[in-house]
Amino acid sequence: MDRLTFNIPDVWVQEVEGFEDERGTFSPIINNKINFNIKETYVSHTNEGYLRGLHFQIPPYAQNKIVCCVDGIIDDIIVDLRKSSPTYGEIMSFFMDGSDPYIAHIPAGCAHGYYAYRDSIVVYFMDEEFHPELYGGIKWDSCLLTLPTGVKTSIKDNKLPRFCDFETPFI
Numbered sequence: 001m002d003r004l005t006f007n008i009p010d011v012w013v014q015e016v017e018g019f020e021d022e023r024g025t026f027s028p029i030i031n032n033k034i035n036f037n038i039k040e041t042y043v044s045h046t047n048e049g050y051l052r053g054l055h056f057q058i059p060p061y062a063q064n065k066i067v068c069c070v071d072g073i074i075d076d077i078i079v080d081l082r083k084s085s086p087t088y089g090e091i092m093s094f095f096m097d098g099s100d101p102y103i104a105h106i107p108a109g110c111a112h113g114y115y116a117y118r119d120s121i122v123v124y125f126m127d128e129e130f131h132p133e134l135y136g137g138i139k140w141d142s143c144l145l146t147l148p149t150g151v152k153t154s155i156k157d158n159k160l161p162r163f164c165d166f167e168t169p170f171i
Contacts, residue, residue: 002014006092007090007092008078008080008085008087008090008092008110009080009086009107010105010107011078011092011104011107011110012104012105013094013103013104013105014103015100015101015102016028016029016068016101016103027101029066029068029070029101029103029123029125030066034103036064036066036125036127038127039126039128039129040124040126040128041123041124041126042123042124042126043123044121044124045119046072046074046116046119046120046121047116047119047152048116048117048118048120049116049148049150050115050116050151050152050154051113051114051116051140051147051151051152051153051157052113052114052153052154052157053077053111053112053113053140053157054077054079054111054112054113054137054138054140054143054160055111055112055113055136055137056081056109056110056111056136056137057128057131057134057136058136058169059134059169059170061129062108062109062128063108063126063127063130064105064106064107064126064127064128065105065112065124065125065127066103066104066105066106066124066125067096067103067104067106067112067123067124067125068096068101068102068103068104068122068123069096069097069098069102069114069122070098070101070122071098071119071121072117072118072120073095073096073097073098073116073117073118073120074095074096074114074116074117074120075093075094075095075114075115075117076093076094076095076096076104076114077092077093077112077113077114077115077140078091078092078106078110078111078112079091079110079111079112079138079163080109081109081110081111081138081168081170082109082170082171083170083171088168089163091143091145096114098120098121108170109170111137111138115147115148115151136169137157137160137161138160138161138163138166139157139158139160139162139163140153140157142162142163142164143163
């Protein structure tokens with residue numbers, strides 16, 4: 001399947017194509033058709049009603065990510081934090097459903113998060129290792145997001161700076 005591209009540069013989504021028979025399905029999430037150097041892989045289990053994010057890692061180890069919802073339904077959220085980007089400050093979101101999986105590429109310099117409409121499992125592929133001292137984020141409700149009433153977040157995510165108070169390290 002062709003990649004779907006969006007207004008924010010370097011963001012794309014692609015269907016996960018697999019094989020189905022009487023046993024079920026078998027799907028490669030990343031194969032040699034996708035030019036992506038994986039350094040770390042994470043699995044995130046998120047309870048219904050929770051929002052994770054909006055997170056990023058700052059230079060010199062900013063991370064490109066590929067994410068895939070393998071179970072549940074999420075609203076995947078991306079904010080462009082690259083000062084030189086024509087879409088700096090813009091936000092976009094799209095649904096991902098584990099029963100019809102897609103992968104999404106989130107470029108370095110963009111904040112990322114998601115809201116779980118059901119208990120969900122999301123797999124992350126990173127092209128840089130995690131450096132806790134370079135972790136960053138912006139508070140989700142400082143962006144123009146429309147999410148259900150009663151969004152739950154972690155204490156850590158509630159302490160993130162608002163977008164208007166954030167000075168981007170991304171050129």
